[in-house]
Amino acid sequence: MKQRLMDYHLHTVHSMDGRQTMDELCSTMVQRGVEEICLTEHIEPGHPSPELDIPPIWDVWFHEIQQMRVKYPMLTIRAGVEIGDNPKLRDRIKADMDALPLDFRLLSLHLVNGVDCYDVDDYFGGKTRAQAYREYAEAKAESILAWNDFDSVAHIGYAAKFSAYTGADRALVYEDAPDVFDAILEHIIDLGKCLEVNTSGYATTGDTFAHSSIIKRYIELGGENFTFGSDSHDVERDYADVERAKEMVRQLGGKYQAAFDQRRMTLYRI
Numbered sequence: 020m021k022q023r024l025m026d027y028h029l030h031t032v033h034s035m036d037g038r039q040t041m042d043e044l045c046s047t048m049v050q051r052g053v054e055e056i057c058l059t060e061h062i063e064p065g066h067p068s069p070e071l072d073i074p075p076i077w078d079v080w081f082h083e084i085q086q087m088r089v090k091y092p093m094l095t096i097r098a099g100v101e102i103g104d105n106p107k108l109r110d111r112i113k114a115d116m117d118a119l120p121l122d123f124r125l126l127s128l129h130l131v132n133g134v135d136c137y138d139v140d141d142y143f144g145g146k147t148r149a150q151a152y153r154e155y156a157e158a159k160a161e162s163i164l165a166w167n168d169f170d171s172v173a174h175i176g177y178a179a180k181f182s183a184y185t186g187a188d189r190a191l192v193y194e195d196a197p198d199v200f201d202a203i204l205e206h207i208i209d210l211g212k213c214l215e216v217n218t219s220g221y222a223t224t225g226d227t228f229a230h231s232s233i234i235k236r237y238i239e240l241g242g243e244n245f246t247f248g249s250d251s252h253d254v255e256r257d258y259a260d261v262e263r264a265k266e267m268v269r270q271l272g273g274k275y276q277a278a279f280d281q282r283r284m285t286l287y288r289i
């Protein structure tokens with residue numbers, strides 16, 4: 020089983036917060052020797068900030084992907100979505116996803132009880148660290164356990180990306196909610212799905228999302244499948260630290276990184 024250079028969490032200007040065109044993304048990835056990418060544009064149904072609840076214009080997006088596939092034949096380009104789950108609108112979100120011919124579904128959660136963790140004052144105000152992180156973990160479990168039809172679980176520990184805690188308190192680790200993380204990881208393993216290793220954590224927590232302690236537990240419980248993603252929104256971060264994260268997961272005993280074509284999974288050695 021061979022190695023493959025892939026980035027499965029990427030945003031372009033088709034995401035409301037993306038700062039690179041699809042063409043800039045593809046040309047940068049080719050220059051960096053990457054073989055396969057998966058666009059994972061945001062949807063955020065019911066987000067409290069209306070300017071974030073703006074999905075891509077799907078037919079324009081699919082058409083541009085087709086053009087990029089012609090322009091960059093050396094790069095495999097997959098069409099995915101980062102599903103910003105929302106318990107209040109979940110049935111509609113599932114129906115919307117079923118209507119799109121996607122390669123990959125990245126199950127994500129930014130809202131915890133209706134508040135996005137990036138709103139630091141709103142989310143962390145009046146809470147202890149233990150409360151803030153436990154609440155996040157429980158909301159993430161509620162989301163994941165309500166889904167079966169997804170491919171990978173995005174950035175477990177997202178709340179730590181914006182928290183004001185410093186040093187060793189910053190990262191959200193397995194010990195913060197072991198029972199909750201076990202339930203999440205067992206669900207992923209039972210379904211044969213993937214755990215995302217998101218490298219955007221290095222800049223803030225010095226580790227990945229999910230944290231290496233959660234990845235270690237996933238492997239202990241029998242988890243084998245991962246996707247790796249930079250979560251890049253601009254050309255500077257395309258494929259950033261993916262090889263570093265793969266090396267970390269390899270050291271922990273992780274086995275496979277997954278690719279998806281029309282939701283069919285192919286595994287490559289990490």
Ligand SMILES: [Zn+2]
Pocket residue numbers: 101127129173174
């Ligand atoms: Zn996200």
Ligand SMILES: [Zn+2]
Pocket residue numbers: 028029030101250
């Ligand atoms: Zn993202």
